[in-house]
Amino acid sequence: MLNGDGGNYLLPVKPVTGYAEAALAEPWACVEASYTITYRQSWKPGGTLWITGDGAGVNLGHAEAWRPGRVVVDVSDTTFAERMRNWAKAANVKLIDDQPDAKYDDIVVLSNDADLIERAFARLARGGSFAVITGQKIARRVSLDIGRLHYDNLAIMGATGSDLSAAYTPIRTQLRPGGITWILGAGGPMGHMHMQRAIEIEGHPRKIVATNLNRHRMLAVKEKFADPAKDAGVQLVYYSQDSYAGEAELEADLRHESDDAGYDDIAVMAPSVPAIEMAMNHLADNGVMNVFAGVPRGTLARFNINDIVQRAVRYTGTSGSSIEDLAHMRDLIEDKHLATNKSVAAVAGLEGVAEGLHAVSEGRFPGKVVIFPNLSKPLPLTTLAELKERLPAVYAKLGESESWTVEAEAELLRLLL
Numbered sequence: 001m002l003n004g005d006g007g008n009y010l011l012p013v014k015p016v017t018g019y020a021e022a023a024l025a026e027p028w029a030c031v032e033a034s035y036t037i038t039y040r041q042s043w044k045p046g047g048t049l050w051i052t053g054d055g056a057g058v059n060l061g062h063a064e065a066w067r068p069g070r071v072v073v074d075v076s077d078t079t080f081a082e083r084m085r086n087w088a089k090a091a092n093v094k095l096i097d098d099q100p101d102a103k104y105d106d107i108v109v110l111s112n113d114a115d116l117i118e119r120a121f122a123r124l125a126r127g128g129s130f131a132v133i134t135g136q137k138i139a140r141r142v143s144l145d146i147g148r149l150h151y152d153n154l155a156i157m158g159a160t161g162s163d164l165s166a167a168y169t170p171i172r173t174q175l176r177p178g179g180i181t182w183i184l185g186a187g188g189p190m191g192h193m194h195m196q197r198a199i200e201i202e203g204h205p206r207k208i209v210a211t212n213l214n215r216h217r218m219l220a221v222k223e224k225f226a227d228p229a230k231d232a233g234v235q236l237v238y239y240s241q242d243s244y245a246g247e248a249e250l251e252a253d254l255r256h257e258s259d260d261a262g263y264d265d266i267a268v269m270a271p272s273v274p275a276i277e278m279a280m281n282h283l284a285d286n287g288v289m290n291v292f293a294g295v296p297r298g299t300l301a302r303f304n305i306n307d308i309v310q311r312a313v314r315y316t317g318t319s320g321s322s323i324e325d326l327a328h329m330r331d332l333i334e335d336k337h338l339a340t341n342k343s344v345a346a347v348a349g350l351e352g353v354a355e356g357l358h359a360v361s362e363g364r365f366p367g368k369v370v371i372f373p374n375l376s377k378p379l380p381l382t383t384l385a386e387l388k389e390r391l392p393a394v395y396a397k398l399g400e401s402e403s404w405t406v407e408a409e410a411e412l413l414r415l416l417l
Helices: 019-023 025-036 061-065 078-091 114-121 146-151 164-168 189-200 215-232 247-257 273-280 305-310 323-334 350-361 406-416
Strands: 048-053 070-075 104-110 124-133 142-145 155-159 180-184 207-212 235-240 263-268 283-291 300-303 314-316 344-348 368-371
Touching: 019 025, 019 323, 019 368, 019 406, 025 189, 025 323, 048 114, 061 164, 070 078, 104 114, 104 164, 114 124, 114 142, 124 164, 124 305, 142 146, 146 283, 155 164, 155 305, 155 314, 180 189, 180 273, 189 207, 189 215, 207 215, 207 247, 215 235, 235 247, 263 273, 273 283, 273 300, 344 350, 350 368
Parallel strands: 048 070, 048 104, 104 124, 124 155, 180 207, 180 263, 207 235, 263 283, 283 314, 344 368
Antiparallel strands: 142 300
């Protein structure tokens, strides 16, 4: 069980590493993985490729050297179709016919036909890449499965011009150093984690705009992050949607914060298609949207493919983490690059599990509940602020802004173990 497909699942930690900060490596690894994911810059070696659309005036460029295993050539331009068949023969790539239910590792659409783009995207296999190459404007937004973007590790790219391979430039996943970041849904536990990471990482943005539906949650964001952001030299701005009479007013303030140039990075915590579609309009040239919120597969969102093709806008999405991500997060903790203990909102022994689950389902805390199953004395669900009355010796060892520390944990164990 411990030596699986991803390697040894039993990860050593240093003796000085705390229980809570080690336990929180798992949810934190999911956050970190969303910024360290890499996407293919070529067709999948040995995979199945479908090229469809027109093809007039297009050349393969660097793709001439790529080697999928099979290819469907489904283009209307006879010259390009013949060039592709000759390439496949020379490259020992098998030419096949399209099958109605077939899924493809790579799909290239050489057209501005919105209907074709929608149909083709639905044929993409898990982990697939989808490229649109066209010099003509696409007349309408296209409806694509944004749930699969999050859960199935899909990549969407595009380019203008005649070089097909130009679409496959690296997709930036780290926040742009010195850029402007918008964290949509910053008030929840995962939003707090993205906020903290954006402030603490090397090469952090110069400005972070945090938004949330509810004003009281934004107050918690301000209390927790105002001082760390100031210390890091990051300008932090807060907006809550319930402070506005309508969405247009919020959008006006969002445009003002980016000087009408858009945001270099948008991290989306809210599983709301209207919110995601609204945020899409605020991406800068070469901007990246991290669709972190887990909307279900089959959920359609309207994408402006022109932004992807003409302005190099990109979308990323990840779900979960690998054992490598978890090991990487452990290293960040133990090297003091990210303090996962700052995510702790409440602690409890085993008797607090039921109430802790209710608290999570109700969104009661803007942080994580950590259960210590090894305690021999009872500890009901207790917020860090409540420790002041319940366990003052533990409270005295909390960090800045009532944050959990290894020292507080050691005192808790001394008293209750």
